[in-house]
Amino acid sequence: MSLRLSRFVGHRGIAAEAPENTLTGFRLAAEAGFSWVEFDVMLSADDVPVLHHDEELGRTNDGAGPVTAQPLTGLRALDAGAWFDLGFAGERIPTFEEAISCCRALELSMNVEIKPTKGREVRTAELVSEMLNDLCPDLTDRIIVSSFVPDCLRIAQEKAPDFLRGYLSDNMAKGWQEEAKGLGCYSVHPNHACLDAALVTAIHDAGFRILTYTVNDPERAATLIGWGVDAVITDEPLDAAVLA
Numbered sequence: 001m002s003l004r005l006s007r008f009v010g011h012r013g014i015a016a017e018a019p020e021n022t023l024t025g026f027r028l029a030a031e032a033g034f035s036w037v038e039f040d041v042m043l044s045a046d047d048v049p050v051l052h053h054d055e056e057l058g059r060t061n062d063g064a065g066p067v068t069a070q071p072l073t074g075l076r077a078l079d080a081g082a083w084f085d086l087g088f089a090g091e092r093i094p095t096f097e098e099a100i101s102c103c104r105a106l107e108l109s110m111n112v113e114i115k116p117t118k119g120r121e122v123r124t125a126e127l128v129s130e131m132l133n134d135l136c137p138d139l140t141d142r143i144i145v146s147s148f149v150p151d152c153l154r155i156a157q158e159k160a161p162d163f164l165r166g167y168l169s170d171n172m173a174k175g176w177q178e179e180a181k182g183l184g185c186y187s188v189h190p191n192h193a194c195l196d197a198a199l200v201t202a203i204h205d206a207g208f209r210i211l212t213y214t215v216n217d218p219e220r221a222a223t224l225i226g227w228g229v230d231a232v233i234t235d236e237p238l239d240a241a242v243l244a
Contacts, residue, residue: 003109003141003142003144003164004141005036005209005211005230005231006034006035006036006109006231007225007230007231007232008034008036008221008231008232008233008234008238009034009036009037009038009111009211009231009232009233009234010025010026010029010032010034010036010037010038010233010234010235011037011038011213011214011233011234011235012025012037012038012039012040012053012235013025013026013028013029013037013039014028014029014032014034014037014235014236014237015235016216016235016236016237017032017237018084018088019060019080019081019083019084019088019091020053020060021039021040021051021052021053021060021080021093021094022051022080022081022088022091022092022093022094023091023094023098023099023102024081024088024091025037026039026099026102026103026106026108027102027106029108030106030107030108032237032238033238034108034238035107035108035109036108036109036110036111036231037103037108037109037110037111038110038111038113038213038233039051039099039110039111039112039113040052040053040113040115041096041112041113041114041115041124041128042055042067042068042115042116042117042120042124043067043068043116043117043120043123043124043127044067044068044070044071044072044074044075045068045069045070045071045074046071046072047123047127048071048072048095048096049095049096049097049124049127049128049131050067050072050075050093050094050095050096051093051094051095051096051099052067052075052093052115053115054067055067055068055117055118057070057078059083060080060083060084061078061079061080061083061093062078062079062082062083063075063078066117067117068117068120072095075093076092076093078092078093079091079092080092080093096112096128096131097131097135100131100135100136104139109142109143110139110142110143110144111143111144111146111166111211111233112128112132112143112144112145112146113146113147113168114128114145114146114147114149114152114153114156115147116147116149116152121149121151121152122151122155124152125147125149125151125152125153125154125155125156125159126155126159128145128156128160129145129155129156129159129160129163130159130160132145132160132163133159133160133162136163137162140162140163140164143163143164144163144164144165144166144186144187144211145160145163145164145165145166146165146166146167146168146187146189146211147166147168148168148169148170150179150183153165153167153183153185154183157183157184161184164185164186164187165183165184165185165186165187166185166186166187166188166189166211167179167180167183167185167187167188167189167208168189169188169189169190169191169194170190170191170194171191171194172188172190172194172199176188177206180206180208181206181207185208186208186209187208187209187210187211187230188203188208188209188210188211189210189211189212189213189233190203190210190212190213191212191213192212192213192214192215192220192224192232195212195224195227195229196227197227200224200227200228200229201227201228204228209230209231210228210229210230210231211229211230211231211232211233212224212229212231212232212233213233214233214234214235215232215233215234216234216235216236221234
């Protein structure tokens with residue numbers, strides 16, 4: 001299976017313009033012309049997949065302590081918007097199900113990053129896989145499941161094999177090719193700082209597409225695209241003319 005990647009992917013929605021990992025962020029990303037967004041999924045204390053990046057509450061909301069210590073009702077009571085700008089006060093932490101529904105309505109394709117807290121890797125991947133199978137059987141050509149945790153990708157490979165997988169790596173350490181191939185990955189998602197033209201060629205020669213994160217400098221984005229990177233994950237709104 002293949003899919004149509006856009007050249008740019010909105011990072012956690014459109015993180016330079018709206019609170020990250022929120023439904024409003026997705027709406028503003030769509031308004032800015034993005035056709036793809038990336039977001040992070042982890043579990044509440046009562047095993048509900050929600051959108052959140054950090055293991056600890058507080059940076060992007062008015063909570064405190066581990067995300068996994070809070071049930072969904074506690075997470076939903078938090079303000080996830082005022083930290084960014086008072087105009088976003090009252091924004092809530094969305095569930096994965098709400099994010100899927102929102103992206104479907106906006107016709108946004110999704111890079112779903114499984115972002116497990118320590119010790120909950122297996123359960124997070126299992127529940128994400130179950131929800132993808134249940135809610136998105138018609139969207140297999142519009143979703144990539146990615147993770148830094150090989151066990152999460154292994155579970156997705158087993159439990160949700162119809163969905164493409166992306167191998168996330170901060171430094172592309174030795175053995176990345178064998179691991180990504182063993183996990184049946186469609187794409188490799190490196191930190192842009194570790195990329196050069198030779199590595200881009202090597203990744204493509206190994207049979208993978210390349211989505212690189214997180215690039216907010218236009219000159220760097222142009223260089224990466226010139227080397228052949230397939231998609232650049234960015235916080236920034238971009239001119240609609242270059243979003244094809």
